[in-house]
Amino acid sequence: MQLAALYLDFNSYFASVEQQMRPELRGKPIAVLPVVAETTCCIAASYEAKAFGVKTGTRVSDARKLCPDIIMVEGRPPLYVEFHHRLVEIVESCTHVERTLSIDEMVCMLTGSQRQVENALKLAAAIKKKIECEVGSYIRCSIGIAPNVFLAKVASNMQKPDGCVVLRAEDIPERLLTLKLRDLNGIGKRMESRLMEFGIESVADLYAANRQQLRSAWGSVEGERMYDKLRGVHVEYQAHDRRSLGHSHVLPPELRNAESALSVLHRLLQKAAMRMRSYGLQTSSISVRVKFLNASSWVAETRMNSTDDTLILTATLEQLWRQYPKRKHVPYAVGISFSSLNTPDQCSMSLFGEVVQGSKLNGVLDELNSRFGKNTVYLGRAHDALKHAPMRIAFNHIPDLTTESDE
Ligand SMILES: [Mg+2]
Known part of the structure; x- marks a missing residue:
């Protein structure tokens, strides 16, 4: 099975945009807030702040306890949207952007010679270089390359910040066995406890389960889709069965x-x-x-x-x-x-x-x-x-x- 998807996830996106725009914030622990108030939560934390345990969703008061020197910055959503459009344009100039999944995530499908490992890696490097030259070195992304979008997203989360991870068909499942179930897109807290009830407690257990078992665990065809996604099969974007x-x-x-x-x-x-x-x-x-x-x-x-x-x-x-x-x-x-x-x-x-x-x-x-x-x-x-x-x-x-x- 060949490589087919390249997934880009911008690291600490809102915080990085602020550091790019405001040199005085660079290299410092910062948190971006929706409004400056002690009762709110951080919507983004710079890597320097993450090192103290501050993350998206941390309350401001807790963030100050974890990192007394943290700098609170009021978010500027229009600016993040503007950067998003520029970033999409830059990636698009390197290869077609198939889909934007959120303000800081996008996916490109690899075609032709791009599907060979060395060419996919060159493409990833070219994208990073172009972002650095045209937007700035504080905007970094982690790139995942894999046989399908699901695994490419997993790969993009495996090395942060500024990562680039290739998961080849032959790396699966071995390279995923150290991950937690929750690291997989589509497995949240609830699904995780449901899987536990079905005796699936690790990624290894998940790979050991057959199609029918996953169907039962999910209680729907979504389990079968997961079976395929885990194996690098291209699964069409879902026409959701929810009415x-x-x-x-x-x-x-x-x-x-x-x-x-x-x-x-x-x-x-x-x-x-x-x-x-x-x-x-x-x-x-x-x-x-x-x-x-x-x-x-x-x-x-x-x-x-x-x-x-x-x-x-x-x-x-x-x-x-x-x-x-x-x-x-x-x-x-x-x-x-x-x-x-x-x-x-x-x-x-x-x-x-x-x-x-x-x-x-x-x-x-x-x-x-x-x-x-x-x-x-x-x-x-x-x-x-x-x-x-x-x-x-x-x-x-x-x-x-x-x-x-x-x-
Ligand atoms: Mg991100």
């Missing part, structure tokens, strides 16, 4: 009023949106339901252009809420669900850019106004709802946290 996704919640007595019901719905929406993004999906249909103690349920549904953008989804919920019955019913449970889920052909960077910029309050307001017109009556509400969960929006598309908050 819908949602969350519901029974309201505690003190929240059994319309206003609280709506704010709980906003929280559920943000949680569901995050899960949806973690699967790489978009929705074109939202439905909301409210169960009443003293009346039959209220259900409202609407369709829209496919999106995974929390801002658009939030505004859509507000629009649906205008139909909420004015009578004095007592809501006791609420739920929201996204249906007509689909996989975008390409990760839409324009949407991504909008979402990232959305973490700035003005950006949020501008966005809603430009999308829904100056008469966006419920803007204040949406604004409040966003204010209550700014982290989630800022964390959008940062895979680790996306998965963690899915727990």
Whole structure:
């Protein structure tokens, strides 16, 4: 089986962009924050900070304990998006970028002579050199090269920072046996404990399992896909078999009023949106339901252009809420669900850019106004709802946290 995929993962991306732009931060432990506040978490840490144990998701107060000299820097999402576009362009000038998977990850498919080890390595070196020359030496990436995208991603995580690892078919599974199950994309905390129940406690156990066993462990065809992915087989990007996704919640007595019901719905929406993004999906249909103690349920549904953008989804919920019955019913449970889920052909960077910029309050307001017109009556509400969960929006598309908050 030949090499077929080259995966690029930029190291400590947000922190590296800051160090590239601000020489005074170079060589120093820095953490990037969504807003400068002691109650928030780091969204990125420089390698110097990582050496003290600070990582994405570390609380600011903990980061200061781990590394008293740490420098806190407020994130500049538009700048990271701008760098992203430049980086994609540079890689594209070396070889075609098949797909961008997040702001700091992209994948290229190797073709023809690129599939030979020495040529693939030359290509990786050329990409790194060009990034260094055209953007700067603080922007570094780890590159993984393997027979499929799944293994190339694994390889990209094996040497950081500035790594380059080739996994050939004949290296598999031996070179992976020292990894933990959680190092494999698609195995999160929950899946790991599920695998334990099936007697799969290590990567070696995973390779020892047959196709049927993995199917049972995953409880779906996803297990068979994993069987193939582990063996370097090219598995098509998934047309996800999920049709819908949602969350519901029974309201505690003190929240059994319309206003609280709506704010709980906003929280559920943000949680569901995050899960949806973690699967790489978009929705074109939202439905909301409210169960009443003293009346039959209220259900409202609407369709829209496919999106995974929390801002658009939030505004859509507000629009649906205008139909909420004015009578004095007592809501006791609420739920929201996204249906007509689909996989975008390409990760839409324009949407991504909008979402990232959305973490700035003005950006949020501008966005809603430009999308829904100056008469966006419920803007204040949406604004409040966003204010209550700014982290989630800022964390959008940062895979680790996306998965963690899915727990
Ligand atoms: Mg990265």
